[in-house]
Amino acid sequence: xxxxxxxxxxxxxxxxxxxxxxxxxxxxxxxxxxxxxxxxxxxxxxxxxxxxxxxxxxxxxxxxxxxxxxxxxxxxxxxxxxxxxxxxxxxxxxxxxxxxxxxxxxxxxxxxxxxxxxxxxxxxxxxxxxxxxxxxxxxxxxxxxxxxxxxxxxxxxxxxxxxxxxxxxxxxxxxxxxxxxxxxxxxxxxxxxxxxxxxxxxxxxxxxxxxxxxxxxxxxx
Numbered sequence: 001x002x003x004x005x006x007x008x009x010x011x012x013x014x015x016x017x018x019x020x021x022x023x024x025x026x027x028x029x030x031x032x033x034x035x036x037x038x039x040x041x042x043x044x045x046x047x048x049x050x051x052x053x054x055x056x057x058x059x060x061x062x063x064x065x066x067x068x069x070x071x072x073x074x075x076x077x078x079x080x081x082x083x084x085x086x087x088x089x090x091x092x093x094x095x096x097x098x099x100x101x102x103x104x105x106x107x108x109x110x111x112x113x114x115x116x117x118x119x120x121x122x123x124x125x126x127x128x129x130x131x132x133x134x135x136x137x138x139x140x141x142x143x144x145x146x147x148x149x150x151x152x153x154x155x156x157x158x159x160x161x162x163x164x165x166x167x168x169x170x171x172x173x174x175x176x177x178x179x180x181x182x183x184x185x186x187x188x189x190x191x192x193x194x195x196x197x198x199x200x201x202x203x204x205x206x207x208x209x210x211x212x213x214x215x216x217x218x219x220x221x
Contacts, residue, residue: 001049001050001096001099001100002046002047002048002049002099002100002101002102002119003048003049003050003051003052003089003093003095003099003100003101003102004039004040004043004044004048004050004051004052004101004102004103004104005051005052005054005085005086005089005101005102005103006036006039006040006043006051006052006053006054006103006104006105006106007054007077007082007085007105007106008020008022008036008053008054008055008056008060008063008106009054009055009056009057009077009085010056010107010208015208015209015210015213019062020060020062020063021035021107021207021208022034022035022036022063022106022107023035023036023062023063023066024107024207024213026038026109027216027217034066035106035107035109035207036063036106036107038108038109039104039105039106039108040067042104042110042113042115043102043104043115045113045115045116046102046113046115046116046118046119047100047119048102049071050071050072050073051067051071051072051073052073052074052075052089052092052093053067053072053073053074053075054075054076054077054085054088054089055074055075055076055077056076056077057076057077058076059074059076073092075088075089075092076088078091079181080185081181081184081185082185082186082187083180083181083184083185083186083187083189083190084181084185086103086172086175086181086187087176087181089101089172090172090173090176095169095172095173096169097169097170098168098169099168099169100119100166100167100168100169101166101167101168101169101172102115102118102119102164102165102166103164103165103166103167104163104164104165105163105164105206107206107207107208108163108204108205108206108207109204109205109207109216110129110163110164110201110202110203110204110205111201111202111203111204112201112202114127114164114199114200114201115127115164115166117199118164118166118199119166121166121197121199122168123168123171123195123196123197124165124166124167124168124171124191124194124195124196124197125165125166125196125197125198125199126162126164126165126191126196126197126198126199127162127163127164127165127166127199127201128140128160128161128162128163128198128199128200128201129160129161129163129200129201129202129203129204130159130160130161130204131159131161131204132153133152133153134152134153135152135153135161135206136150136151136152137150137151137161137162138150138151138161138162138186138187138188138191139151139153139157139158139159139160139161140157140158140160140161141156141157141158142156142157142158144158144160144198146192147161147162147188147189147191147192148188149186149188149189150186150188160198160200162187162188162191163201163204164201165187165191171194174194175190175194178193180193
């Protein structure tokens with residue numbers, strides 16, 4: 001089984017919307033197609049048969065209503081910390097030996113579909129993208145061996161950051177057994193603890209601010 005795993009617990013305070021920010025409409029459609037569906041469709045095209053949405057302290061009704069088919073599963077995040085999205089998923093999904101898990105952020109858009117390549121590589125695979133110098137993301141160091149977590153560009157790191165991830169079920173089970181989620185709250189820190197491979201993507205945009213969403217709407221394809 002190939003799973004998709006999408007955290008949707010963010011409050012979207014920077015946008016001040018009366019609904020979930022991931023339900024902002026994608027451009028170039030003559031029907032309502034929310035931004036989060038960009039990621040869902042890329043996961044499904046890579047073979048995902050079941051998509052888990054991990055909500056925060058309460059379910060977001062608009063997301064639940066839109067993704068209401070049996071292949072979409074909605075769960076609450078029971079443990080604090082961003083990385084515990086993975087922990088709660090593992091506890092709920094009852095993974096089997098050969099399962100694969102695709103992970104991405106719901107308010108992002110990116111060109112092409114690196115998941116298709118990543119799914120055929122064994123182990124932990126990081127889909128890497130570039131971003132501007134001011135963005136605080138999990139950037140690879142200059143040697144491309146470790147992630148510097150939530151860091152802007154500096155002389156010790158590269159332009160590349162992880163934007164999407166692929167795990168084998170054994171990777172996540174090992175993390176739970178190692179109790180890393182009891183200690184670390186950032187996924188980038190946890191990635192540094194285990195061997196991982198890289199696939200390089202093209203343009204990537206976080207739509208979590210009005211500046212970036214308006215940029216997305218006005219840029220030509």
